[in-house]
Amino acid sequence: MATIKDVAREAGVSIATTSRVINNAPHTSETAIIAVKAAMEKLGYRPNANARALVSKSSNAIGVLVSDVSAPFFGIMVKAIDTIASEQEKQLLVGSGYHDAEKERNAISLLINSRCESLVLHSKGMSDQELTKLAKEVPGMVLINRVVPDIASRCIALDNRKGAYIATEYLIKNGHKHIGYIASSHNIDDAHDRLAGYFDALRDYGIEGRDEYVEYGEPDELGGEQAMVNLMAKNTDITAVSTYNDYMAAGCLVLLQENGIRIPEEMSVIGFDDGHMARFVYPRLTTIRYPIQLMANEAVKLSLQLANNENVERSECKLFMPTLVRRSSVGRAQ
CATH class of the missing domain: 3.40.50.2300 (Response regulator)
Known part of the structure; x- marks a missing residue:
């Protein structure tokens, strides 16, 4: 493994100068800073980290x-x-x-x-x-x-994709054909995989996936609430909603109840993660367990x-x- 001596030798400066650059000390020339940083990158040197x-x-x-x-x-x-x-x-x-x-x-x-x-x-x-x-x-x-x-x-x-598939499949097996999805707006694999799992389940059961049934939001209660507002504003025929996580599901539950929509009689909701919240919202949340x-x-x-x-x-x-x-x-x- 490279040492500070190796870095100094590669950079063509003294060990003292190398140390000053590493510790961001003042009164160090720009030329020395460039040379030492280039040597550190070339040698894979990281202070205290090799x-x-x-x-x-x-x-x-x-x-x-x-x-x-x-x-x-x-x-x-x-x-x-x-x-x-x-x-x-x-x-x-x-x-x-x-x-x-x-x-x-x-x-x-x-x-x-x-x-x-x-x-x-x-x-x-x-x-x-x-x-x-x-x-x-x-x-x-x-x-x-x-x-x-x-x-x-x-x-x-x-297997996030499989988890969203299981959630959507459970709604389908309960007779739901018009199923909405509340997705995370974050550009990460979890969000992409869970949305893909939702569409996978619909396809496998011969149900057309419709983009108008999908809404995006921040993966928290407020994001779920706003996404549900948007779904309701579209005046679709959905009877069930699968969500990215339990927080979004909780926001969805509150919005539905405030609008006099009975759960699960008029709208079914399923979450993802099985965090503590899932046990204490009303009605208690059906969800996908994430064994974190x-x-x-x-x-x-x-x-x-x-x-x-x-x-x-x-x-x-x-x-x-x-x-x-x-x-x-x-x-x-x-």
Whole structure:
């Protein structure tokens, strides 16, 4: 692995100058800054982040990247990882990326520069190529809820497309033929896969997929509420709605009830994730279970094994399957 001496030699400057550039110290010439940064890129040098630093100078911490630390879904994920970390007498460092490549990159750099010995990343913004390169630098890096083909053995994911298929299929089996879909407006694989699963189920059961039955919004309660407003404004014949997640479903439920539409007698609604909210909205939400706790357990255990240079016999992604949770928000079509 490259050292600061190697970088200084490649850049043709002193170690002291190299150190000043790395630490953004003042009074450093532009020529030196350009030369040192070029050398760092060429040699793959990252301060405190190469494999040797992770092993021999570990902070005894596990780094975790989530989309939004305030979201309950990610709270469950972090709690599951923290449980394993506590058993291993390790600490957790958590960063938020908000599905934005630059924010994810900055958060990951902070975790790496804190010498985390393993990383569990929920990254949606960074490219496959960048994550593949990062995996080569950080032996203990594992991705959760994403599949990058070149590092598939380090990926823990859910079959989102299958989950949306199951949700839509359940509505169809309850006699519904005019089924709306409330989709996430975020440009991420989860959103694309779940929308595709909805259309897959319609096609397989001989039902025409209609674009006017689909509305997009932010993947939260307000987004779901507004999307349902838009669906109702179109005056369609829908008798059921499948949603991107439970938050959007909750917003949908509130809007329908405020407009005197009985659930499930006049409109059936199904969610996705099976978060805590699904049990406490009224009526209790039929949804698709996303086993994030099991997935997080698997991810952190794999990360620790890789960071410890243990032999892991796996060449493919670990793919978890979604399951249907029947509650009270879906009924037979009238």
